[in-house]
Amino acid sequence: MSELRPILLVEDSPRDLELTLAALEKCQLANDIVVARDGEEALDYLYLRGPFAGRAEGDPTVVLLDLKLPKIDGLEVLQKVKGDPALRHVPVVMLTSSREEQDLVRSYELGVNAFVVKPVQFSEFFKAIQDLGVFWALLNEPPPRYRLR
Amino acid sequence: MTDARDDTADLDLCAREPIHIPGAIQPYGVLLVIDPGTLRVVQASANAAEKLGAPLEAGTSLPAALPALAEALSGDAALEAGADQQRIEAAGRHWQMTLHRSGAHLVAEFEAPPAAEDETMDRLFPRLRRFTETLTDDGDLARLTGHLARHVRALTGHDRALVYRFDAEWNGEVIAEDGNGRLPSYLGLRFPAGDIPAQARRLYRLSRLRMIPDIDYRPVPIMPAIDPPVDLSLATLRSVSPVHLEYMRNMGTAASMSVSILVAGELWGLVACHSARPHAVSLNIRNACDFAVQAAAARIEARERSAGDALRLRLGEVLGRLLGRMAAASDWRRGLVEAGPELLAQVGASGAAIVAEGSYHAVGDAPEEAGVRAIVAWLEARGEGDLYATPALATLLPEAASFAAVASGLLAIRISELHPSWLLWFRPEVVRTVSWGGDPHKTVAEHGRIHPRASFAAWQEQVRLTALPWRPAEITAAQDLRAAIVGIVLRKAEELAALTQELQRSNKELEAFSYSVSHDLRAPFRHIVGYSQLLRERAPELDEKCRHYLDSIADAALSAGRLVDDLLAFSQLGRTHVASTDVDMNKLVAEVKHTLAFTLEQRAIDWRIDPLPPAWGDPNLLRQVWLNLVENAVKYTRPRNPARIEVTGWVEGDETCYRVRDNGVGFDMAYVDKLFGVFQRLQRAEDFEGTGIGLALARRILDRHHGRITAQGRLDEGAEFMFALPRNPTRKPTGKPTKP
Numbered sequence: 025m026s027e028l029r030p031i032l033l034v035e036d037s038p039r040d041l042e043l044t045l046a047a048l049e050k051c052q053l054a055n056d057i058v059v060a061r062d063g064e065e066a067l068d069y070l071y072l073r074g075p076f077a078g079r080a081e082g083d084p085t086v087v088l089l090d091l092k093l094p095k096i097d098g099l100e101v102l103q104k105v106k107g108d109p110a111l112r113h114v115p116v117v118m119l120t121s122s123r124e125e126q127d128l129v130r131s132y133e134l135g136v137n138a139f140v141v142k143p144v145q146f147s148e149f150f151k152a153i154q155d156l157g158v159f160w161a162l163l164n165e166p167p168p169r170y171r172l173r
Numbered sequence: 174m175t176d177a178r179d180d181t182a183d184l185d186l187c188a189r190e191p192i193h194i195p196g197a198i199q200p201y202g203v204l205l206v207i208d209p210g211t212l213r214v215v216q217a218s219a220n221a222a223e224k225l226g227a228p229l230e231a232g233t234s235l236p237a238a239l240p241a242l243a244e245a246l247s248g249d250a251a252l253e254a255g256a257d258q259q260r261i262e263a264a265g266r267h268w269q270m271t272l273h274r275s276g277a278h279l280v281a282e283f284e285a286p287p288a289a290e291d292e293t294m295d296r297l298f299p300r301l302r303r304f305t306e307t308l309t310d311d312g313d314l315a316r317l318t319g320h321l322a323r324h325v326r327a328l329t330g331h332d333r334a335l336v337y338r339f340d341a342e343w344n345g346e347v348i349a350e351d352g353n354g355r356l357p358s359y360l361g362l363r364f365p366a367g368d369i370p371a372q373a374r375r376l377y378r379l380s381r382l383r384m385i386p387d388i389d390y391r392p393v394p395i396m397p398a399i400d401p402p403v404d405l406s407l408a409t410l411r412s413v414s415p416v417h418l419e420y421m422r423n424m425g426t427a428a429s430m431s432v433s434i435l436v437a438g439e440l441w442g443l444v445a446c447h448s449a450r451p452h453a454v455s456l457n458i459r460n461a462c463d464f465a466v467q468a469a470a471a472r473i474e475a476r477e478r479s480a481g482d483a484l485r486l487r488l489g490e491v492l493g494r495l496l497g498r499m500a501a502a503s504d505w506r507r508g509l510v511e512a513g514p515e516l517l518a519q520v521g522a523s524g525a526a527i528v529a530e531g532s533y534h535a536v537g538d539a540p541e542e543a544g545v546r547a548i549v550a551w552l553e554a555r556g557e558g559d560l561y562a563t564p565a566l567a568t569l570l571p572e573a574a575s576f577a578a579v580a581s582g583l584l585a586i587r588i589s590e591l592h593p594s595w596l597l598w599f600r601p602e603v604v605r606t607v608s609w610g611g612d613p614h615k616t617v618a619e620h621g622r623i624h625p626r627a628s629f630a631a632w633q634e635q636v637r638l639t640a641l642p643w644r645p646a647e648i649t650a651a652q653d654l655r656a657a658i659v660g661i662v663l664r665k666a667e668e669l670a671a672l673t674q675e676l677q678r679s680n681k682e683l684e685a686f687s688y689s690v691s692h693d694l695r696a697p698f699r700h701i702v703g704y705s706q707l708l709r710e711r712a713p714e715l716d717e718k719c720r721h722y723l724d725s726i727a728d729a730a731l732s733a734g735r736l737v738d739d740l741l742a743f744s745q746l747g748r749t750h751v752a753s754t755d756v757d758m759n760k761l762v763a764e765v766k767h768t769l770a771f772t773l774e775q776r777a778i779d780w781r782i783d784p785l786p787p788a789w790g791d792p793n794l795l796r797q798v799w800l801n802l803v804e805n806a807v808k809y810t811r812p813r814n815p816a817r818i819e820v821t822g823w824v825e826g827d828e829t830c831y832r833v834r835d836n837g838v839g840f841d842m843a844y845v846d847k848l849f850g851v852f853q854r855l856q857r858a859e860d861f862e863g864t865g866i867g868l869a870l871a872r873r874i875l876d877r878h879h880g881r882i883t884a885q886g887r888l889d890e891g892a893e894f895m896f897a898l899p900r901n902p903t904r905k906p907t908g909k910p911t912k913p
Contacts (some may be wrong), residue, residue, distance in 0.1 A: 037696065043703040116607045144695065144734030146703040146727070148771065 030056035032084040034066040034101065035119070036093050040142070044088070044119075047153035055085060063096025067104060070111060088156065091120035091127055099130055106135035112115045117156055179324045195390035196402070197412040199385065200461040203268075203283040203452060204395060204402050204410050205229060212236060212243050215278055216403065218393045218410075225262025227285065231397055237265060243425045245270070246279065258456070260286075261886075269456045275404045282318045282410050287455035300328070305468045314476065318349035321444060321469045323463050326351045329430060329454045331446035335359055337433075341642055342366055343374065345442070347610075355449045356425065363612035364632055368420070369443075377433045378440050382463050384430040386453035390393055422445075423627045428452035430459070432466040436474045451751065473801075481646050488650035496657050505661050510534045519654055520584055520647040522598035525665045529594040539599055540576035547572060553593050559655060561585045562648055564600070574638060577602045582640025584648065585831040586655040588662065596658070607634050663751070685746055690737065698734030702727050728896035739866035742797065743873065751877050755901060756792045758785040758799075763818055765799045769807060778816045780809070785822035786829050789901035794874045798882075801867035802833040802894050809837030809892065827900050828880075834893035840886040848884050871896070 031073055035055070041059065060066040066089070068074035072081075087105070091098040098118060105111045115137040118149040120127060131139050140156065143149050198204045203224045206216035214233040221229040227238045236243040241262050261270045262285065264841035268283040269908025287293075304324045308317065318336040326334035333352035337345045350360040376383075392412045405411050415465075421429060424449040434442040442465050450558070494515050495508075502508030506527050509516050513536040516525050524538035526545045533542050540548075552561060565582045567574040573581075610633040635702050706725040707722060713900075762782060763861075788795060803818070810816030811838055822831040840848070849872040875882045879899050886892040 029199075037701040039703075041695065043700065043707070046703075046707055052279055121699075142695075144699045144702055144738070146699070146706040149699065149703060151771070162234060 027081050028055045030058045032058050032066065032087045034060045034063070034093065034098070035060060035088065035091045036061055036090060043146070043149065044153055047062050047150045050150060051154045052158070058084065061095040063098065063101045065095075065160065067096065068140075070114075083111065085112060086148065086156070087114060087116045088153075089116055089118055091118055091131075099127075099134065102134045102136055145157040188752075195396060197394050198388050198408070198410040199412055200393050201284065201386055202410045205281045205409060206395070207235065207281060208248065208277075209246065212246060214238075216395050216397065216399060218395050220393050224264065225268070229896075242270075243715045246281075256458075260274055270272035270765075271409060273454070279698050280403070280405065280408055282408060287457055289455075292455050292457050292754070294457055294460075297328075297457060299399060300883055301461055301464055301468075304465050306467060314473070315349065315442065317472060317476075319351070321466065322349045322351040324465055326433070326446060328458050328462050328465070329446050329452075330453055331428070331430065331454075332448040334357075334444060336442060337364070338434075339440065343369070344872065345369065345370075347617055348442075350499060356447055357629070359610055359629070361469060362629075364610045373417075374440055376406055376551075377431075378435065379445070380409070381411075381433040381466075382459055382632075383409060383411070384454060385413060385418075385421070387451035387795045388427055388429075398636065424455045424629055425449065430454055430462075431471050432462055433472070434470045434476065435465055436470055441470065441473065442668050451506045455706065464539045474561075484644070484646040486648065488519060488646060490733050491515050492657065492804050493586050493654055495519060495654065496661075499658070499661055505658065505665065506532065506534055508659075510536055511539060511571045513905050519597070520598050520643065520651050521600075522582070522584065523601055524579055524599040525560055526597045526599075527588075527595075528597065529589070530592055537599075538579040539597075540580050544573070544576045544580070545597060548580075548583065548597060550583070551593050552587075557585070557587070558609045559587045560648070560652055562643045562651075564642040565639040572863070575643050579637055582643065584651055586651050586658075588655070588658050596655070600643075602638060605636045605639070607636050608632070609634060612791065683744075687741060690741065694737050695734055698730045698737065702734070705730070705864075738868075739870065741868055743870050746794075746870065746873050746877065751791045752793065753790050753878070753901075755794065756788045756790055756795055758788050758822060759796070761792065761799050762803070763797050765803050768800065769804060772804075772807060776807070776811075776816065778810070778818055781819040783819075785820070785831060786824050788829050788831075790898055791879050792881075794877070795898075796870045798874050798896065800872045802896075805867065805894075806833050806835040806837065806892075808826065810835050811837075813837060824900070825897070828897040829900055830895060830897045832893055832895045834891065836891040837892045839888050840884075841888050842886060845884055845886070849882070861886070 031045060032043070033048075034046060039114070041061075041149055045057065045059075050173070057067060060069055065075075066087070069076045069079070070087075073077060089098045089101055093101070098120070102116055102118065103115055105114060112135075116135075117138040117140060118131045118136045119140050119142055121142055128139055138156065145151060183275065198218050200220065202713040203221045204216075204218040204901045207213070208215050212235045214231055214235065215231050216231060217229045217233075225239065231240060231555040234248070245259055245261055259270045259272065261268045265282075267286050269286050271282045271284075273280055290307075307320060318338075322334045322336050331356040331591055333350065334348035335347050338348045339345055345364040345366075345368065347362050347364075349358045350358060352358065391574075421427075423449070426449065428448040428451050429442050429446060431445040433440055434444065444462070493752045495512055498512035498515070499505040499508040502511065506529075509527060514524075515525060516897045517537050522537070524540075525536045526542075527534040528545055528549050534543070535542070539545060544858070548566070548570065562584045563569060566581055567577045572582075579598035579601055581602040582598075584598040584600075586596050588594045588596055609632045611626040612881070679774060709715070709727075712719075715723070759782075762785065766780075803820070806818045809814075811824045817836045821834075822829065824830075849868050868882075872882050875896055875898070880897050882894065882896040884892065884894050
């Protein structure tokens with residue numbers, strides 16, 4: 025069995041990070057969770073540079089990307105990923121507090137795979153995160169080389 | 174008229190007759206046209222050689238022919254003078270020479286000096302002084318002009334002296350008279366403008382005095398005729414028009430003299446003297462008359478000016494008060510209308526109207542709105558400028574005759590350069606009886622020729638469709654008000670533009686604020702909920718009380734978070750674009766049911782969802798409507814087992830209708846109006862959670878779709894909500910109404 029590819033979680037808010045990690049933990053996924061705290065770190069990870077220059081090869085199974093991020097914001101990261109033929113296949117799920125329409129429209133224009141407004145109700149939040157995690161980590165068909173089952 | 178003389182002229186000739194270049198003079202003097210550079214004669218009246226005793230045909234050198242004249246002309250003062258009078262000796266006698274310039278030439282006129290001793294300036298001066306002294310006390314126009322008529326006749330010895338005043342249309346009215354009874358009285362009579370045609374009035378302004386001692390004079394030609402002819406406007410001896418002589422003859426006068434009354438440089442009136450028999454007046458007496466008339470004119474001017482000043486002052490005060498009212502009112506038109514009496518006083522009107530495209534205000538006696546709008550349309554069609562005034566509107570606009578009683582006089586100012594927007598003042602018809610000196614309409618005789626009328630007997634005419642004329646100070650006041658209004662309108666427009674800019678700015682701020690709230694205010698509530706739930710799971714040893722506290726914290730944060738969501742959704746709706754398309758309502762209801770699945774888990778609900786017709790609207794917004802209605806139905810049926818929720822839809826006329834019915838707790842129809850208000854709740858919060866925004870949001874969404882929503886309820890029995898949407902306007906209605 026080939027190694028599981030990690031989930032990249034890009035989140036600047038420590039509380040959201042902690043809660044999201046708690047939710048993912050409950051899914052009991054075997055995948056590693058890699059955390060990036062801003063857009064720059066996320067791109068460093070994806071492009072194997074900076075602190076991630078020596079990491080193991082391979083793209084994450086899914087990127088959970090917060091919209092509002094320091095330095096390089098979520099939309100810019102999304103644009104970069106979906107504009108790069110080498111990364112375009114990596115699923116990106118936008119996580120956000122926003123219900124502002126322009127964010128949503130812009131994300132879809134840039135080719136986001138899913139857009140999740142973080143629900144206030146924690147049980148709903150858990151469910152959403154779990155669904156996402158399970159869906160992208162287990163159900164989503166990766167390229168043939170990484171086929172899981 | 175049976176005058177057989179050949180020199181009668183027809184109307185066209187009369188109007189075109191170049192009376193300032195007649196080519197002849199009257200025989201009571203001699204005229205020479207002289208080249209001042211060479212001192213040679215250019216033209217001479219045919220009687221010159223005989224009267225002055227020297228050969229004076231064209232080309233004659235004056236120093237050789239008439240040394241005295243050449244010497245008089247060589248003085249600088251004489252040449253510089255516009256008009257000058259000197260004594261010249263010629264042919265063994267004295268002559269009074271009057272000299273003036275005409276273009277490049279000098280015109281010299283010679284008259285024999287008076288025979289009478291008392292006509293010397295020495296004798297005349299004390300009489301003039303007495304006259305001017307009496308004038309200073311006279312403020313009253315009738316007394317002043319009466320005095321003038323008497324004095325002038327006393328000087329000249331004519332049978333009758335008239336003081337004649339022009340109105341705005343150049344009709345003349347005899348306002349004062351003095352006579353010895355040999356000629357009929359014309360006092361109070363009017364003479365039409367045509368009696369003194371425009372070119373004659375021009376001459377009367379340039380040259381103040383003219384005399385015809387004998388209408389049966391034989392004109393003396395000026396030789397030779399030259400081209401271009403010399404302008405003799407200022408020549409006293411100038412021969413007069415044959416039409417004028419016929420006019421005098423018809424009037425029964427053989428001699429005349431008139432002096433112009435110039436007030437503020439304009440022809441105000443005339444002093445006209447007539448005699449039944451030929452009558453000449455010496456140059457000295459004529460000079461004295463001119464002096465007396467100009468002294469009187471100065472008094473008239475001062476009097477008119479002070480009257481005008483007083484009126485302007487009064488109107489200025491009125492304008493000040495009007496401006497105050499306009500500036501204080503939010504709408505300047507309203508300010509003007511509320512200051513009605515002052516608005517009318519501003520120009521001495523009895524009615525006024527303020528007309529713009531979308532508005533109409535009237536004050537006092539004004540025509541009906543349709544009439545006023547007809548006047549405005551007429552003004553616009555004429556392409557009138559900023560101000561228009563007439564005392565007789567119906568003579569120009571025939572349909573105005575129907576409201577002539579209130580609006581014969583019209584004074585109009587344009588308020589806006591961009592729109593047909595006017596302020597109109599009205600004056601009522603004043604029916605007046607005017608006495609004419611003869612019937613002024615009877616001027617056209619047989620064979621289409623025109624003759625001066627033969628009868629000057631008083632002829633009465635009723636003047637209708639005419640108001641009192643607008644005075645210059647009143648027209649000025651209207652102009653002042655216009656300037657003020659335009660200023661105020663401009664300022665208000667600038668204020669409005671500034672306000673719009675301010676609104677746009679604050680709207681942008683509000684959007685930024687909403688955005689920030691949606692991100693930053695939501696997150697803490699989510700964290701509170703999340704951490705309290707995590708804590709609850711991690712500490713199973715907590716007692717009942719502690720768990721209750723934790724649940725309460727989570728519930729409070731949860732409802733605060735939902736409140737933020739709902740408020741944002743509600744406020745966004747105003748600026749959200751409604752993107753209408755055909756919407757599959759069956760799909761929307763299925764989605765909503767799916768969204769609520771979590772809530773539905775432990776509920777026994779008997780659903781009945783009929784096939785729904787498609788709607789025309791914004792799917793995201795309509796989904797919100799369904800969510801609120803279905804969520805409410807689920808929520809308020811919680812005490813029921815089983816709960817029944819029924820969703821139906823049908824097409825009715827131009828609308829598609831949808832209904833959600835439940836068997837829940839219902840509501841009292843007494844409160845149905847409160848149902849759709851923001852933060853209005855009919856249930857206690859502890860019984861049924863919610864923010865009180867859901868139905869307000871639904872109604873706002875339907876408003877944005879030009880649809881409607883209604884509610885029916887019975888306490889403890891259930892509720893039903895029906896909403897209707899206009900059908901796709903681009904598509905023809907198909908199918909039959911399917912109302913269940």
